[in-house]
Amino acid sequence: MAALLSLDGIGKDYAKIASRGGRVRLVWDLLRGRGAAQVFRALDDVSFELARGASLGVIGENGAGKSTLLKIVAGVIKPTRGTVVVRGRVGALLELGSGFHPEYTGLANIDLAAALLGLAPAEIAAKRDEIIAFADLGEHIHDPIKHYSSGMVVRLGFAVATALKPDVLITDEVLAVGDESFQKKCIAWIERYLGDGGTLLLCSHSMYHVQKLCRHALWLRDGEVARYGDAPAVTQAYLAYHEEKSMGAKAPIPKAAATAAGVYAVQTLELDPDDSMPQGGKLTIRGDVFSPDGRPPVVLVGIVRADGTPVYGVATDMDRVLPRRIARDRYAFTLEFPVLQLLPGKYFVRAHALDPEGVRLFDNVERSLTVTGDAREFGLVRLPHRWDAEK
Amino acid sequence: MSDATATAPSTSMLAHGRARDRALFANFFRRELTTRYLGSVTGLAWALLHPLALLAVYHFVFTSIFRATGFAGSSFLAFVAVALWPWLAAQEAIQRGTTTLAGYAGLIRKVAFPHELVIYASVAATLALHLAGYLAVLGVLKIMGEPIHLEGLLIALPLWAVLALAVTGIALALAALQVFVRDVEHVLMPVLMILMYLTPILYPLTLVPEKLRPWIAANPFGWLVDRLREALLEGRLAFAWGDLVALAVAVALFAGGRWVFRRLSPHFEDFV
Numbered sequence: 054m055a056a057l058l059s060l061d062g063i064g065k066d067y068a069k070i071a072s073r074g075g076r077v078r079l080v081w082d083l084l085r086g087r088g089a090a091q092v093f094r095a096l097d098d099v100s101f102e103l104a105r106g107a108s109l110g111v112i113g114e115n116g117a118g119k120s121t122l123l124k125i126v127a128g129v130i131k132p133t134r135g136t137v138v139v140r141g142r143v144g145a146l147l148e149l150g151s152g153f154h155p156e157y158t159g160l161a162n163i164d165l166a167a168a169l170l171g172l173a174p175a176e177i178a179a180k181r182d183e184i185i186a187f188a189d190l191g192e193h194i195h196d197p198i199k200h201y202s203s204g205m206v207v208r209l210g211f212a213v214a215t216a217l218k219p220d221v222l223i224t225d226e227v228l229a230v231g232d233e234s235f236q237k238k239c240i241a242w243i244e245r246y247l248g249d250g251g252t253l254l255l256c257s258h259s260m261y262h263v264q265k266l267c268r269h270a271l272w273l274r275d276g277e278v279a280r281y282g283d284a285p286a287v288t289q290a291y292l293a294y295h296e297e298k299s300m301g302a303k304a305p306i307p308k309a310a311a312t313a314a315g316v317y318a319v320q321t322l323e324l325d326p327d328d329s330m331p332q333g334g335k336l337t338i339r340g341d342v343f344s345p346d347g348r349p350p351v352v353l354v355g356i357v358r359a360d361g362t363p364v365y366g367v368a369t370d371m372d373r374v375l376p377r378r379i380a381r382d383r384y385a386f387t388l389e390f391p392v393l394q395l396l397p398g399k400y401f402v403r404a405h406a407l408d409p410e411g412v413r414l415f416d417n418v419e420r421s422l423t424v425t426g427d428a429r430e431f432g433l434v435r436l437p438h439r440w441d442a443e444k
Numbered sequence: 445m446s447d448a449t450a451t452a453p454s455t456s457m458l459a460h461g462r463a464r465d466r467a468l469f470a471n472f473f474r475r476e477l478t479t480r481y482l483g484s485v486t487g488l489a490w491a492l493l494h495p496l497a498l499l500a501v502y503h504f505v506f507t508s509i510f511r512a513t514g515f516a517g518s519s520f521l522a523f524v525a526v527a528l529w530p531w532l533a534a535q536e537a538i539q540r541g542t543t544t545l546a547g548y549a550g551l552i553r554k555v556a557f558p559h560e561l562v563i564y565a566s567v568a569a570t571l572a573l574h575l576a577g578y579l580a581v582l583g584v585l586k587i588m589g590e591p592i593h594l595e596g597l598l599i600a601l602p603l604w605a606v607l608a609l610a611v612t613g614i615a616l617a618l619a620a621l622q623v624f625v626r627d628v629e630h631v632l633m634p635v636l637m638i639l640m641y642l643t644p645i646l647y648p649l650t651l652v653p654e655k656l657r658p659w660i661a662a663n664p665f666g667w668l669v670d671r672l673r674e675a676l677l678e679g680r681l682a683f684a685w686g687d688l689v690a691l692a693v694a695v696a697l698f699a700g701g702r703w704v705f706r707r708l709s710p711h712f713e714d715f716v
Contacts, residue, residue: 067714080624084707128556130713145554152554154547156479168471169555171464 056102057141057252058126058221063099064134065121065276066092088133095121096132096276103221108253110263110284112291113273119256122273123147123223126254141220141252144170146210146227155199159190159209162198166213180216187238188212204230211239215246222246225256240266260288264429285397285427293399293423296360315345317406319352319418320383324402332426332435336393340418341385342376342406349375351407352386353414356422359399364433370411394435397426468557472565476544477573491573492580495532499525499581502646512647522590525581526676527645527669530604533574534611534665535636537567541615542622543629549716559709560702563619567612575604582676593679600675603668606687610664610694613701620708623715644669664693 068079068089079089096118103109111119124130125137127145152169153162163184167177185194188209190201198206207230214222222243228236243266247253257263263270263284270287272279280287322340330336342350355366369376369386376384386404403419428435499521506512507520544566545552545559552559586592622628643666644652652660660666667686674680 068711076624080621080708083711084704086707124554124713127554129552129554131710147554152551154475154479154550157475165471165475168464168467169551169557171461171467173463173467 055140057105057107057139058103058254059138060102060126060135061100061137062135063096063122063125063132063137064094065096065118065125065130066133067095069093094276096125096273098135099271099273099276099278100135101271101278101281103252103254105220105252106247106250107269108247108255108267110267110270110288111254111256111273112258112260112263112270112288113279117273118276119273120147120225121276123225123254123256126221127223139221142170142217143221143223144214144217144219145223146207146214147223147225153198153206153210156197158197159188159194159201160185162209163213170217172217184209184212184216187215187242189235204232204235208235211235211242215242218246218251221252221254223254223256226258228257228262229259260292261431263288283427285429286425289397289399293359296358296399317345317350317408318343319404319406322402322404322418322420324420324422328421329423329425330393332397332424332428333392333394336390336422338388338390338402338404339386340404341379341383344382344384347382348409349378349384350409351411352376352384353405353407354386354388355403355405356395357401357403358433359401359421362433364395364400368407368411393424395424396428396430396433396435397424398433399423465558465561469561469565472561473569476565476569479547492577495529495574495577496581498532499528502528506646512651519590522585522592522677523648523673524646525585526672529574529578529581530607530668530672531640531643531645531665533571533578534607535640536574537570537611538615538618538636539629539632540570541566541611542618542632545619545623545712545716552712552716559712560616560705563616563705564612567608567615571604571608571611591677593676595681596672596675596677596679598675599681600672603671603675603690606690606694607668609691610697613694613696613698616698616701616705620705620712623708623712639663639665664690 066088069091070076070079071091075091082089099118099122101109111122113119121130123145124147125132126139127143127147128139129145129147152166154165157165160181163181164177167180172180188194188211190205190208193201193205198209201209207227211224211227214224228239240262243253243255247266253266255263255267267284269282270284270291271281272287272291280290320341320343322338325337325339326334338354340352342352344350351368351370353366353368356364358364367388376386379385400422401419402422403417405414405417407414502524503521506524512520541563544562548559548562551557582592582594582597586594618628618632642660643663644660649657649661649666649670667690671684671687
């Protein structure tokens with residue numbers, strides 16, 4: 054069966070206007086059938102297919118091109134490059150509300166939206182009560198939309214966009230606006246819709262919603278596909294990217310300098326497996342420490358998430374052990390986590406050297422660690438747990 | 445950008461396409477009629493009051509102050525009324541049509557639909573209102589004993605259709621340009637004002653100095669005004685070859701306006 058929706062090499066350029074005269078120039082260029090002289094590349098080379106019943110979450114930072122992509126699928130704008138094929142009826146909810154007129158009452162806007170979707174007047178009448186019931190706006194349905202709160206507009210928009218059971222449902226940040234109970238109602242509706250074989254294209258900043266509702270995810274960065282695949286893997290990569298970004302680069306203290314200064318310093322730090330490990334696997338951390346006076350230092354090993362949130366830290370003196378002496382001024386340590394239940398994501402393993410009293414912290418060396426897996430739980434670690442429930 | 449081909453969702457319902465466009469047009473048309481007067485106390489009556497007030501002022505100025513004469517046997521009132529209404533209809537249709545897309549910005553940014561329906565609805569609403577006012581005023585003048593030939597409507601109504609076609613074309617082009625260059629609406633006001641005084645609406649062509657007459661007569665709207673007066677004030681129902689030329693000009697204006705509009709409309713979303 055052919056894909057319900059397929060995009061091939063989609064690109065979209067927006068005209069860049071430098072001056073007032075630039076607008077006149079642009080009109081002239083467009084009339085002559087040329088593109089704009091100066092463009093901003095909003096999307097470039099985006100390709101994917103959606104089969105019937107699939108669900109795709111589009112994620113990315115502000116300005117990454119998410120809305121542009123959804124608008125292209127919805128047919129609101131034409132792509133500059135590439136081809137879009139949609140085989141079915143699209144219900145779109147873009148940027149709050151599906152194109153309402155502010156002066157019109159909720160009811161009049163329902164009629165307008167239905168006309169836009171191509172419904173005959175008789176069909177509109179049949180659907181109207183259903184839409185009103187779902188939007189649940191009470192008497193406000195008779196008020197002009199301009200008096201609505203943004204949440205109320207979204208309620209009406211969602212009710213309209215879903216009333217027709219579209220083949221493809223496109224929603225852009227809808228769930229972020231409604232109140233808690235309406236969000237639940239929307240999610241319940243979408244889950245039922247997906248269960249009935251509906252196809253969803255969801256754009257959201259909430260990884261929770263993407264993971265809950267979408268099987269696949271597409272991460273857009275600066276208009277290009279940064280990653281496309283299973284939702285858990287893509288959302289984790291995206292979160293890790295953000296955590297790293299918000300933390301910034303933190304350079305460890307140069308080892309040579311620490312040694313020269315005559316302080317306790319971590320000289321090497323190795324992870325096994327090296328860089329990436331499956332959730333629940335075994336992790337061994339090895340390293341050696343320079344001791345200026347030959348006394349055994351205290352070694353502190355910690356795991357932090359990529360944004361710096363501490364997960365767990367333990368020092369040799371807490372467990373009443375000493376690192377193993379391998380030379381006059383060198384000590385080695387090995388720490389093993391037989392079953393490391395970190396949830397999938399990006400982390401850092403840090404090793405610190407302290408003086409033998411465990412008071413002064415001299416050094417800080419870190420290695421990155423990616424934990425892979427498709428767990429959908431929340432938080433940092435999987436805690437041992439048991440449900441008393443029926444299977 | 446020529447290699448881009450897109451199957452818009454609307455075309456996936458091709459069978460419904462035409463019916464959908466008709467339903468949308470009807471919705472926009474109603475919206476144009478009602479939003480225009482929504483919240484104004486006089487409501488639809490204003491569409492009739494405005495030209496009537498203008499007509500009264502012109503009547504006062506031209507017959508009581510300037511004491512103008514030479515209106516081909518009919519009174520100044522009938523002479524001006526026959527020409528003033530179509531002019532005001534065209535002027536308002538062009539002005540409203542030019543700026544109407546801004547009111548649909550929310551739709552244009554979020555929903556796929558043929559944008560030109562907005563212009564059609566806006567122009568149609570304005571012209572329909574003024575045509576109704578025109579017919580009402582002709583009726584009143586007739587009752588007042590003015591020499592109005594109602595059979596002249598056989599010519600007058602097709603002339604309105606030609607006017608509508610031309611006005612729609614002009615409005616399409618200007619509306620599309622207005623989205624990109626906001627100066628259009630500001631330039632339009634004085635231009636229309638000047639055009640009105642250069643058209644023999646308030647004066648007969650015979651009052652124009654001999655040397656300037658061909659220039660004034662070359663104004664296509666002046667031709668329309670002449671034909672309306674011939675039909676409604678003199679009862680001349682003959683077909684003229686100029687009618688075909690007028691129709692050709694109107695068709696060309698419409699086709700040209702639509703071409704401009706369709707060239708620019710894919711880019712509205714970013715600028716409206």
